[in-house]
Amino acid sequence: MLQVVGAAIVRRGTVLSARRSYPAAEAGRWEFPGGKVDPGESPETALTREIAEELGCAVEVVGWLPDAVRGDDRGRELELRVALCRLVDGEPSGTEHDALRWLAPEQLDDVDWLEPDRPFLPRLRELLLDGDRLPGGNVGGAVRIGTTVRRPIGPWTPAVHALLRHLAAAGLPAVPRVHGLDARGREILDYLPGEVIDVDAEQLSDARLASLGRWLRGLHDASAGFEHPGPWRFFGVETPTQITHNDAAPYNVAFRGDEVSGVFDWDLAGPSTPVHDLGHTAWSAIPLFRPIPADQAARRLTVFADAYGTDPATVLDSVRPRVQLAVDGIREAVRRGDEGMINLAAQGEPERTERALAGFLERRDAIRALL
Incomplete structure (x- = not known):
């Protein structure tokens, strides 16, 4: 034979x-x-x-x-x-x-x-369909298949997809397109290539920090006026003004050169305020969760705020309420059985963030004095 x-x-x-x-x-x-x-x-x-x-x-x-x-x-x-x-x-x-x-x-x-x-x-x-598992993000479960990413869905997915389609139509760059669901019921999104910075090992350069600030301003301008009844995964803001990303942190951002080339993990998008978005990005990208020198923190806050078009003191003051919202939100989401947040809890959250927040509050006045 x-x-x-x-x-x-x-x-x-x-x-x-x-x-x-x-x-x-x-x-x-x-x-x-x-x-x-x-x-x-x-x-x-x-x-x-x-x-x-x-x-x-x-x-x-x-x-x-x-x-x-x-x-x-x-x-x-x-x-x-x-x-x-x-x-x-x-x-x-x-x-x-x-x-x-x-x-x-x-x-x-x-x-x-x-x-x-x-x-x-x-x-x-x-x-x-098993694909290649992707690193990064804080919730997990994403795999790459060719030029697409497949991720588990939730009750919030239709609202998130409506937002992504709105942003794409508005011309916001670095946003994944939606391609429906695959045979395993996962969402299919564009794979957004680029370099993802591990802020536990290195800092975003000033140029990349400024690019992220400009992108965030573009997001807030593009999403202003967008409305959707949800449900949304993100919750807890008492008086939301618009839909925001809510997790525009370095682990969710890819760069090509000095420019933002992709922003992913939109599951936490939902009703919030631009200032909350600024606070979370400053916390993770300056990064204010780490005890970097006060003069360095003040300078980088200014770079980020200037690129966005706001006052650095406003960004600094937005950090504590936004981080506290995250701490409370993780606990509540775990109580409600949110699998992604249960994964975070298994990694030591929100207690790890609470400890980092306490350290930031001890440094905050020294940073403000240099702004």
Whole structure:
């Protein structure tokens, strides 16, 4: 029996498909790249050899899709197996196929697969939906699949999606587009590339801090007048004036160079005030939760406030009520069974924030005196 192996090369929740250019009966149809197993070769060795020859890249076999498909090759019985592979070197290219495409799980049916490859698609679709887990954020649960991010939804999701569509229509940059829900009921949003700064390890540069201030002003201008009955996940502001992000912190912001390129984790968007947004961003991005020198804190507050278009003392005074709102909100959300906030509680919140707030209050007057 002739053994044939194919490679399901998976990257960020997508799989590589290859369009055949010959023979005439198969030209224009798509397949998993691969080839025949030579006498004395193991399937793994044959596959890595074929991929190197066909695509000019190196792959590693990490597993095999269940079952095998039997067929006929000009009168010879053959058996096709498909391996899950990951790229270890190079980028796929080559001359044996006239086109290559990385397909997300929803795109697997967009191409005309060769018949022997079709039985492997249902199981592969489920594996692709697992995606690559994304770091960052404070709630978690996001995975990347191709150029999209998939995240769990909640009762607040329709309101958040309405807000995102409104902001996109208003032309606010760095906002993910909404693409509906996937087969697992998760929201599908744009993946926003860029560098995310870990403020536990380094500070935002002054230029990036200013860019964040300008972006936040653009958000507040764009969302003014937007209304939605909710429900919203964020709560506790006694007299809200408009819908804001409520968590525009460095762990939720990506940069390209000095400019904001993406702002994500919109689950906490909801009725609040611009000054509350400013207080939370200053707390996390200056950062005021850390005991940085008072003169440095005052200077960075001024950079941020000037970029937004407000007084730095106003921003400083907004920190305590906004942080206290977060502390109270986490406790209440945990009591109500909010899974994301329960995850935060498992990480030591809100007690960790309460301790940081107490330290900030001891430093606040020294910072104000330098503004």
